[in-house]
Amino acid sequence: xxxxxxxxxxxxxxxxxxxxxxxxxxxTAVLSAPPGTGKTTLVPLALAGLIGDGPERRVLVAExxxxxxxxxxxxMAWLLGEEVGGAVGFSVRGERxxxxxTRVEVVTTGVLLQRLQRDPEVAGVDVVLLDECHERHLDADxxxxxxxxxxxxxxxxxKLIAASATSDAEAWARLxxxxxxxxxxxxxxxxxEGHGYEVRFAAPxxxxxxxxxxxxxxxxxxxxxxxVRLALERHEGDVLCFLPGTGExxxxxxxxxxxxxxxxxxxxxxxAAVQDAVLRGVEPGGRRRVVLSTSVAxxxxxxxxxxxxxxxxxxxxxxxxHARGLGSLATVPVSAxxxxxxxxxxxxxxxxxxxxxxxxxxxxxxxxxxxxxIRIADLADFALRAACWGDPTAGGLALLxxxxxxxxxxxxxxxxxxxxxxxxxxxxxxxxRLSRLGLHPRLGRALLDGAPEVGVRRAAxxxxxxxxxxxxxxxDDLAEAWRAARRGSDGYGARWRTEVRxxxxxxxxxxxxxxxxxxxxxxxxxxxxxxxxxxxxxxxxMTAVGDSEDAVAGLVTALxxxxxxxxxxEQGGFLMVSGSGARLAEGSGLRSAPWLAVAVAxxxxxxxxxxxxxxxxxxxxxxxxxxxxxxSTGEEVRWEDGDVVARSxxxxxxxxxxVRPLGAGADRALVRDALLDGLRREGLGxxxxxxxxxxxxxxxxxxxxxxxxxxxxxxxESLVDRAxxxxxxxxxxxxxxxxxxxxxxxxxxxxxxxxxxxxAGRLDELAPERIEVPxxxxxxxxxxxxxxxxxxxxxxxxxxxxxxxxxxxxxxxxLLSPAGRPAAVTADLASxxxxxxxxxxxxxxxxxxxxxxxxxxxxxxxxxHTAARLRRER
Numbered sequence: 001x002x003x004x005x006x007x008x009x010x011x012x013x014x015x016x017x018x019x020x021x022x023x024x025x026x027x028t029a030v031l032s033a034p035p036g037t038g039k040t041t042l043v044p045l046a047l048a049g050l051i052g053d054g055p056e057r058r059v060l061v062a063e064x065x066x067x068x069x070x071x072x073x074x075x076m077a078w079l080l081g082e083e084v085g086g087a088v089g090f091s092v093r094g095e096r097x098x099x100x101x102t103r104v105e106v107v108t109t110g111v112l113l114q115r116l117q118r119d120p121e122v123a124g125v126d127v128v129l130l131d132e133c134h135e136r137h138l139d140a141d142x143x144x145x146x147x148x149x150x151x152x153x154x155x156x157x158x159k160l161i162a163a164s165a166t167s168d169a170e171a172w173a174r175l176x177x178x179x180x181x182x183x184x185x186x187x188x189x190x191x192x193e194g195h196g197y198e199v200r201f202a203a204p205x206x207x208x209x210x211x212x213x214x215x216x217x218x219x220x221x222x223x224x225x226x227x228v229r230l231a232l233e234r235h236e237g238d239v240l241c242f243l244p245g246t247g248e249x250x251x252x253x254x255x256x257x258x259x260x261x262x263x264x265x266x267x268x269x270x271x272a273a274v275q276d277a278v279l280r281g282v283e284p285g286g287r288r289r290v291v292l293s294t295s296v297a298x299x300x301x302x303x304x305x306x307x308x309x310x311x312x313x314x315x316x317x318x319x320x321x322h323a324r325g326l327g328s329l330a331t332v333p334v335s336a337x338x339x340x341x342x343x344x345x346x347x348x349x350x351x352x353x354x355x356x357x358x359x360x361x362x363x364x365x366x367x368x369x370x371x372x373x374i375r376i377a378d379l380a381d382f383a384l385r386a387a388c389w390g391d392p393t394a395g396g397l398a399l400l401x402x403x404x405x406x407x408x409x410x411x412x413x414x415x416x417x418x419x420x421x422x423x424x425x426x427x428x429x430x431x432x433r434l435s436r437l438g439l440h441p442r443l444g445r446a447l448l449d450g451a452p453e454v455g456v457r458r459a460a461x462x463x464x465x466x467x468x469x470x471x472x473x474x475x476d477d478l479a480e481a482w483r484a485a486r487r488g489s490d491g492y493g494a495r496w497r498t499e500v501r502x503x504x505x506x507x508x509x510x511x512x513x514x515x516x517x518x519x520x521x522x523x524x525x526x527x528x529x530x531x532x533x534x535x536x537x538x539x540x541x542m543t544a545v546g547d548s549e550d551a552v553a554g555l556v557t558a559l560x561x562x563x564x565x566x567x568x569x570e571q572g573g574f575l576m577v578s579g580s581g582a583r584l585a586e587g588s589g590l591r592s593a594p595w596l597a598v599a600v601a602x603x604x605x606x607x608x609x610x611x612x613x614x615x616x617x618x619x620x621x622x623x624x625x626x627x628x629x630x631x632s633t634g635e636e637v638r639w640e641d642g643d644v645v646a647r648s649x650x651x652x653x654x655x656x657x658x659v660r661p662l663g664a665g666a667d668r669a670l671v672r673d674a675l676l677d678g679l680r681r682e683g684l685g686x687x688x689x690x691x692x693x694x695x696x697x698x699x700x701x702x703x704x705x706x707x708x709x710x711x712x713x714x715x716x717e718s719l720v721d722r723a724x725x726x727x728x729x730x731x732x733x734x735x736x737x738x739x740x741x742x743x744x745x746x747x748x749x750x751x752x753x754x755x756x757x758x759x760a761g762r763l764d765e766l767a768p769e770r771i772e773v774p775x776x777x778x779x780x781x782x783x784x785x786x787x788x789x790x791x792x793x794x795x796x797x798x799x800x801x802x803x804x805x806x807x808x809x810x811x812x813x814x815l816l817s818p819a820g821r822p823a824a825v826t827a828d829l830a831s832x833x834x835x836x837x838x839x840x841x842x843x844x845x846x847x848x849x850x851x852x853x854x855x856x857x858x859x860x861x862x863x864x865h866t867a868a869r870l871r872r873e874r
Contacts, residue, residue: 001081002051010038015190016046020054022186023047023127023159027151028176031129031163033190035344036302039163040068040131041075047127047159048103050080050087057126057159061106064137066092067268067296071279072131073097073106075302093438094502109139114438116146117388120154127159133172134164134337135298136400138373138382144175145397146389152179165341168369171400178398197309197343197352202227203359211314211331213602216248220357224312225255227355228290232261235353237307238282238289240297242342244314244331249292256290266293266303269468269492281305298341302348309346309354311339317371320378320407326564326580326610328602333358335367372401379403380441383411384420384427388435392425417562417629418445437506443467446560447507454552460503461485462556464496469600469614476588478599478616479553554618557597558626564598565623566615567655573609574598577627577653581609593617597626620657627652635662637670639678643737644671664735672724672731675740679723684716686740687727693746698783699767700749706807707766710754726751766807774800774862787812787827794823794840795852798860803829815840818848833857 007013012033022029033039040061042051049056063069073090080087089098090106098105107115109130115122122128130144144162151158162172162185173184204223211217224241231239239261243249249265256263266278278291281304291303295315315334320326334342339356346352356363374382382403386394392412394403415421420431420441427435434444443463450459465482471492474481485496558565566574566582572591574582582601584591590612600613624631630653637646646666650658679686703711712718724731728751730743753760767788770778775796782789788806791814803810803826815824815832823840826832837857845853854860 003079003081006079007038007042007045007051010042012037012039012042012190013046015188016043016052019043019161019188020046022188023161026177026182026186027156027158028160028185029162030169030172030176030185030187031161031190032169032187033163033165035165035341036348037190039165039190040072041079043161043163044104044106044129045076045079045088047129047161048087050103056103058102058124059104059127059129060112060122060125061104061129061131062109062112062140062143063106063131064109064135064140065268065296066108067275068132069106069108070275071302074279076104076106094498109137109143110438112143113139113146113385114436116143116150117385117435120146120150120389122150122155122158125158127161129161129163131163132165133162134168134369136370136372136374138377138379141372141374141399141401142382142385142397145399148176148179148398149389149396156180165344175398175400195347195349195351197347197354199343200353200355201360201363202230202310202355202357204357211244213607214245214247214316214329214331216244216314216331218251220312221248221252222255224310224357225252227310227357228252228256229258231308231310231353231355232288232290235308237350237352238291238303238305239308239310240291240293240303240306240345241310241312242293242295242297242334243312244316245294245329248312248314249294252292256292261288261290262286263290263292266291266297268294268296269471269495274491278303295338297345298338303345304349306345306348307350307352309342309352311342311354311356313339313356313358315370318373318377320376326578326601326603332371333366335370336363337369339366374399374401374403377407378440379407379411380414383408384415384431384435384441387415387421387425387427388432392421392427415441418442420445437503439463439467439503442560446556447503450556450559451507453555456504456507457500458549458552459556460500460507461496462553463503463560464499465553466557466560466599467499468492468495470496472613476585476612476614477590478557478614479550480589481614482549482553550617551622553616554597555622555626557599557616558618558622561598562627563630563653564601565618565627565652565655566596566598567623568594568596574612575655576610577623577630577655579654582612583609584612584615588612590615590617595620595623597623624652624657635667635670637662637666637674639674639681642678642682644674644678644735646671646674666735668732671735675731675734676723678737678740679720684719684745686737687743687745687748688741689745693744693749695769695783696746696749699763699769700752702783702788703763703767703807706809710757710759712752712754714749714752722752768806771804771806771811773797773804775864776862777864781806781811785812789814791816793818793820793864796862796864797829798852798854798857798862800862801830801833801858803827817844818851 019029019031031039044059044061045051046054047057048059063072069090069092073084073088076088077084084090085097085099086101088104089102091098091111092108093110128147130140133140147160151160160176162176169187173187176185177183204220208220209217228239228241243252246267249267253263253265264274264278282289289305297303313334314331315338316329317332319328319330343354346354386392386397391397412421412425418441419428420434421427434441437444437447439447443466447459447463461482465478465485470481470485474484485493563578564576566576569575574596576582576598580603582598590596595618596615597618598612598615601610603610633650636649637644646662648660648662649656697714700711700714704713727743727748730748734740753763767783768781770780771790772778773792773796777796779790779792787809788811790804790811794815803813810827812825812827813829814822817823823844824832824836841853850866852860852863
């Protein structure tokens, strides 16, 4: 029996006629409805004709999370007075409850993508509703892009709805019709008629340190726990507290042992019994509840009994180091849209209140929406889906945000290395098979290539472990975690066994099994051949591994993550093939292993090395084969520790397998490049700079500054950049640092003079080394300062009225006493003789009486000798 009273309380019912009209006219629409209005439950029933007077349709509802899928299906079935599996069903990975009579099926976006790739026309489906679009999950964005393409090219009659509680409705409206040439899709808005909520800010105490990586200041968690206690004291009903991750949930639960309330932990890995208990609500006479939740409770779920929300203000987002193939999680401030979603959980059933654990002044600085996953995630799975769809670059897909070029390049490199795409980026037959496994392409490769070696069953068991990281209390040894999962009766063990069965079914008809596998005739490789063995990264067949679970776990993990194969090095660390350092936790049983295949590792921006969370022991033979694509052998000549190092190296990526020093037979071009690198690193001081060489450089710098072209730039940066030009042929003969020290820099520098134009011959004219003064002396000109300097004894300049010039620039004359000490500095000799000489004469003639100090220096005879000698010479 349909529960009409419950349906009538859902505010979205008023928007249904407008939505149906928009679909009839345009075939697509954006449904914008606040949390709690019933868009997830009432609207699909109306679209299917299960309530109201509409025609019968088959409706597919896509949700971002499995928990939301089950909850939405149960709620809709309850509204109809039925059990799930009848008119309303659901499908998640590994579980389906639907039948011939099902008219509304709720699925995860991942399941929807799998169906689209098997059947792009989604035959039999009349309407697709993509819920919670604002969360910007990559699967949801991809599914939307494919569905827009389907409507434009294959099934214009397919109805498509983008539904969201907080979103940029106008952007979605444009996207829905981006490929059909029509104007923006209609936007249908439903006003909330919920009970509303009051926002209170509970700023934490001063001194809280910002979160980084997955670390959250314990002081903030203590503040959140205190706020929960305050909410329990001041308000009725249950409390829903949002925290960024399972670790923070567990620690906060430990801080809440005192209150007279049941503390429940809700997250994607929580056992189904816990999830069901949260969504059922409190039994009559039961205790109040505190539900500690990750973002899974932000949307598409109603947690019965909740009247208060406590928001920690933090969320977790993925981050990917595309260069090293490492993923990590970042703890970030929750966006304004997500904070609104969280707050809305408090007013679903009665007036509520939300405590925000941040200062009110910080509220306006939060990001408007969460970061689109397409901008920050590993895109290998997305790139494979796009290639299977026929658009390897994803350039023709209707996406709100284009995938970053660097991330797509890294993704295509991964796909190429496992044979999923060809050199042009087009999907191969092998890539199609990988896409149908419902796994990340790396894990699909490990399953397909590992099954012939270890058996389908064992390969599926290890891949299932890799697909969902085991609980931390299983340890960091993958083989031990494997055994624990087999024994375990916890929620993880149940999910793991379900996934193993799914993978066995998925791969059973594709590859042959051995040693406990399901059996079969063999596998077909991407080139259309017959049965093949497991393929190593170098394209050769993998050698068979032993029967031990440690060896099996290591092989399958190495196949999935070849660039994470790591060799032990000093002080308990490891070096991955990718070049990243790695470290194990203190006390780990893996610390003595010579080689590891790392399954789970992360590296935050503040960490120099990656932290290994889960790994398996391998030997060098498996490492060589699994990561064979990254193996190289050749000469390596580089500048290291202040000299040229030349050696022959056999390496696996960044890991050196064997090294042999090279003598004089090292490749000359490589040696030359290493010497140039040394000059770039350590500078021109490696060369021999005589006084003459330094002076030549200063003269050329002066001409470059005052005259410009064609005189060369002789700055450090320019000379280093052009070292290969002006240091030939010396560089071609040099082999080490000492050889650089024997190069006459001045002689080499002359090669940069403008010989071709003939200007080189004017060097001594424009910037002479010496200038002849009236006494007949040839005095050296110093060019090292801002202007040329001529330091000369005052008496040698008698009779010279005009200041000497070089390249048209007056020199700065330092007039010296007979003892060679500065007496005056001038750039205008005429002015000095007229105005300054008298004072200098008065000061110095008593000190140097043997030297001439005429009253009129313009008429005096210039000399470098004493007055007596000058008289004798006359």
